[in-house]
Amino acid sequence: MKYRSTVGDDVEEMIEGMRLALKRADVVITTGGLGPTDDDLTKRALVKVFRRNLIFHEEIVTELKARFQRRGMEMPAINQNQALLPQGATAFPNTTGSAVGICLTESNRTMISLPGVPDEMRQILKDSVLPHLKTLRGRQPISIIKIRTTGIFESQLAEMIMPGLRPDPGVKLAYLPSQVGVDLRIVARGADDHDAEQKGKRLAQHIESICGKYVYGHDEETLEAVVGRLLMEKFTNLSVAESCTGGALGAQITSVPGSSTWFMGGVIAYDNSIKVSALDIPRELIESYGAVSEQCASAMAEGCRKRFATNYALAITGIAGPDGGSDDKPVGTTFVSLAGPEKTMVRKSNFGLSRPIVRARASQAALEMLRRDLLSIA
Amino acid sequence: MKYRSTVGDDVEEMIEGMRLALKRADVVITTGGLGPTDDDLTKRALVKVFRRNLIFHEEIVTELKARFQRRGMEMPAINQNQALLPQGATAFPNTTGSAVGICLTESNRTMISLPGVPDEMRQILKDSVLPHLKTLRGRQPISIIKIRTTGIFESQLAEMIMPGLRPDPGVKLAYLPSQVGVDLRIVARGADDHDAEQKGKRLAQHIESICGKYVYGHDEETLEAVVGRLLMEKFTNLSVAESCTGGALGAQITSVPGSSTWFMGGVIAYDNSIKVSALDIPRELIESYGAVSEQCASAMAEGCRKRFATNYALAITGIAGPDGGSDDKPVGTTFVSLAGPEKTMVRKSNFGLSRPIVRARASQAALEMLRRDLLSIA
Numbered sequence: 001m002k003y004r005s006t007v008g009d010d011v012e013e014m015i016e017g018m019r020l021a022l023k024r025a026d027v028v029i030t031t032g033g034l035g036p037t038d039d040d041l042t043k044r045a046l047v048k049v050f051r052r053n054l055i056f057h058e059e060i061v062t063e064l065k066a067r068f069q070r071r072g073m074e075m076p077a078i079n080q081n082q083a084l085l086p087q088g089a090t091a092f093p094n095t096t097g098s099a100v101g102i103c104l105t106e107s108n109r110t111m112i113s114l115p116g117v118p119d120e121m122r123q124i125l126k127d128s129v130l131p132h133l134k135t136l137r138g139r140q141p142i143s144i145i146k147i148r149t150t151g152i153f154e155s156q157l158a159e160m161i162m163p164g165l166r167p168d169p170g171v172k173l174a175y176l177p178s179q180v181g182v183d184l185r186i187v188a189r190g191a192d193d194h195d196a197e198q199k200g201k202r203l204a205q206h207i208e209s210i211c212g213k214y215v216y217g218h219d220e221e222t223l224e225a226v227v228g229r230l231l232m233e234k235f236t237n238l239s240v241a242e243s244c245t246g247g248a249l250g251a252q253i254t255s256v257p258g259s260s261t262w263f264m265g266g267v268i269a270y271d272n273s274i275k276v277s278a279l280d281i282p283r284e285l286i287e288s289y290g291a292v293s294e295q296c297a298s299a300m301a302e303g304c305r306k307r308f309a310t311n312y313a314l315a316i317t318g319i320a321g322p323d324g325g326s327d328d329k330p331v332g333t334t335f336v337s338l339a340g341p342e343k344t345m346v347r348k349s350n351f352g353l354s355r356p357i358v359r360a361r362a363s364q365a366a367l368e369m370l371r372r373d374l375l376s377i378a
Numbered sequence: 379m380k381y382r383s384t385v386g387d388d389v390e391e392m393i394e395g396m397r398l399a400l401k402r403a404d405v406v407i408t409t410g411g412l413g414p415t416d417d418d419l420t421k422r423a424l425v426k427v428f429r430r431n432l433i434f435h436e437e438i439v440t441e442l443k444a445r446f447q448r449r450g451m452e453m454p455a456i457n458q459n460q461a462l463l464p465q466g467a468t469a470f471p472n473t474t475g476s477a478v479g480i481c482l483t484e485s486n487r488t489m490i491s492l493p494g495v496p497d498e499m500r501q502i503l504k505d506s507v508l509p510h511l512k513t514l515r516g517r518q519p520i521s522i523i524k525i526r527t528t529g530i531f532e533s534q535l536a537e538m539i540m541p542g543l544r545p546d547p548g549v550k551l552a553y554l555p556s557q558v559g560v561d562l563r564i565v566a567r568g569a570d571d572h573d574a575e576q577k578g579k580r581l582a583q584h585i586e587s588i589c590g591k592y593v594y595g596h597d598e599e600t601l602e603a604v605v606g607r608l609l610m611e612k613f614t615n616l617s618v619a620e621s622c623t624g625g626a627l628g629a630q631i632t633s634v635p636g637s638s639t640w641f642m643g644g645v646i647a648y649d650n651s652i653k654v655s656a657l658d659i660p661r662e663l664i665e666s667y668g669a670v671s672e673q674c675a676s677a678m679a680e681g682c683r684k685r686f687a688t689n690y691a692l693a694i695t696g697i698a699g700p701d702g703g704s705d706d707k708p709v710g711t712t713f714v715s716l717a718g719p720e721k722t723m724v725r726k727s728n729f730g731l732s733r734p735i736v737r738a739r740a741s742q743a744a745l746e747m748l749r750r751d752l753l754s755i756a
Contacts, residue, residue, distance in 0.1 A: 004382075073531075119735060246625075250628075264652055267644075268643040270628075270641055271638065273642070274643035
């Protein structure tokens with residue numbers, strides 16, 4: 001992507017923005033403004049820019065009506081608007097929402113308009129736009145590799161990687177930090193596709209030879225998918241006991257299709273009484289050490305493993321904040337425990353001050369603890 | 379916001395982009411490129427555009443070192459870079475990450491550079507940037523109200539609202555649909571702050587008189603926060619039993635600080651054996667009706683309410699996909715049940731075809747069922 005611009009819900013500004021973009025690039029993608037309501041103006045701008053009429057497509061209405069019907073509802077009349085497309089446009093199917101993507105081509109310029117709802121935009125991009133773009137001539141040979149790490153800071157990674165880094169010409173490395181890990185993105189340009197790919201791979205191999213222990217996956221692979229695959233390959237299974245994460249670890253694990261193969265379930269032991277009743281933790285243990293303690297975390301993991309009769313159990317207990325911290329255990333203090341067939345491990349961390357971040361990091365750290373154990377990485 | 383543009387990690391493109399933006403607007407905000415690594419170029423562009431030197435700030439390093447120490451780590455030397463700021467810049471504190479925000483002013487133009495990590499950007503925006511912008515002169519009186527709805531389509535809302543809609547001049551209504559609801563955003567401009575506010579409120583009242591039953595909150599209020607407040611006001615509490623959502627409902631509920639007041643915990647009953655062992659559902663019930671059934675959903679809610687001794691219990695069972703659907707129960711089929719002191723309700727829905735969307739909609743629908751019950755909305 002070379003340029004990106006945003007304008008308001010104003011037809012004149014949209015037309016100006018589209019014209020400028022078509023001057024700058026061969027392919028222009030717009031998002032948003034394809035809904036059925038009055039503030040959805042993209043098609044009005046498109047017909048001005050391309051001097052086309054809007055044509056009514058019966059087949060789109062039929063499909064929309066069927067979609068509403070499957071959800072037990074009648075299609076509101078206003079959705080008829082969404083069957084109007086500029087003359088000569090190709091419709092890209094939207095499998096979850098009501099607005100189809102619109103593709104217009106004129107004098108070797110391509111304009112693609114997608115809905116603004118992120119999930120719908122991504123689906124059409126993946127299913128229709130990217131395959132379409134690959135058919136266009138004149139694109140530059142490029143290879144993109146994403147190396148995904150967790151459990152290490154951006155700056156620590158850079159200190160490990162930078163000495164001795166000699167990428168080929170045309171190869172760039174970018175650090176993309178998020179709250180739960182750092183992605184390393186390699187963009188390699190080459191004489192042809194094969195050359196670009198080889199150059200990218202060379203740098204990736206060099207990087208992974210240095211920091212491989214922190215690398216859990218590549219490109220769009222998630223940690224939960226990687227852990228799930230490892231569990232499945234070992235014909236083993238998992239349960240969870242969650243306090244401060246309140247279900248977020250289970251939700252992350254079950255975001256992977258087919259996770260019922262390796263994931264049995266678990267307990268959200270938010271209140272201490274649940275830790276006692278549903279995980280068999282002695283009340284005295286909580287009274288002596290506190291619910292946020294090494295002892296409680298291990299007992300949660302072991303109690304969970306027993307109750308749910310799984311090979312592995314992960315437990316998380318911590319202080320997500322903003323309240324509940326003390327000098328001894330400040331906000332962010334979290335214990336993650338893994339009970340397995342041979343041993344129980346527990347690790348104390350401080351995951352920072354923000355509630356959502358503490359929770360996200362705790363879930364990620366729990367999965368990473370299991371990944372390393374399954375692969376016997378120290 | 380009037381314009382937005384994006385450029386690549388290239389100093390020349392960044393300088394050009396900054397200069398153009400400063401011509402177009404009195405205040406320019408940039409995001410990204412403030413990290414410690416080589417590909418973080420924003421400060422290099424800033425010093426060119428504003429012709430300043432980079433000054434080293436000892437106090438920033440001291441604070442950073444303390445931050446790393448609290449997490450039990452030593453600060454990598456490379457993070458020293460982040461203590462370099464253009465001469466005359468104001469630093470806006472970053473409470474979670476290592477890159478401070480940078481504010482530069484020259485000839486009545488203000489340039490603010492924020493880190494690109496979304497949580498960090500938002501925190502600095504909220505804590506420092508917005509308060510700073512309010513001190514600047516010449517801003518236009520404007521009032522923004524967001525009315526948040528769930529359980530109704532954008533097009534259905536529009537059909538209810540549009541007839542008889544007569545907003546004052548300068549007042550605009552936008553529909554912002556997401557997978558779990560539609561926000562209605564009112565932007566009102568007026569002669570002064572009070573006038574803008576009154577105009578906005580007038581339209582909001584009109585809209586809510588029509589579709590109030592679907593309105594759960596305003597502005598940045600979330601459904602889980604609203605439900606939590608209602609539970610707290612009634613001195614009552616909640617537990618959850620989740621199958622296809624795998625913990626997502628519990629995670630949503632506990633995203634609200636202080637949720638331990640009203641939320642006890644629950645069971646992630648992903649595997650059917652857990653539904654039997656942890657929620658006392660008769661095995662024969664699952665064999666007769668299936669785990670995705672009205673009967674199983676009610677039994678989950680009732681079993682959970684009993685086991686966890688709470689006033690209310692929510693249960694979700696469904697087919698999140700992509701596999702597991704049948705003609706009779708296609709992917710997306712979901713049963714949400716609420717067991718309360720007086721009755722147990724259950725509702726069947728089809729939440730579509732995409733796994734993450736089905737799960738998000740199911741959690742939202744469960745909370746909305748509870749909200750309406752607590753408020754006795756039919």
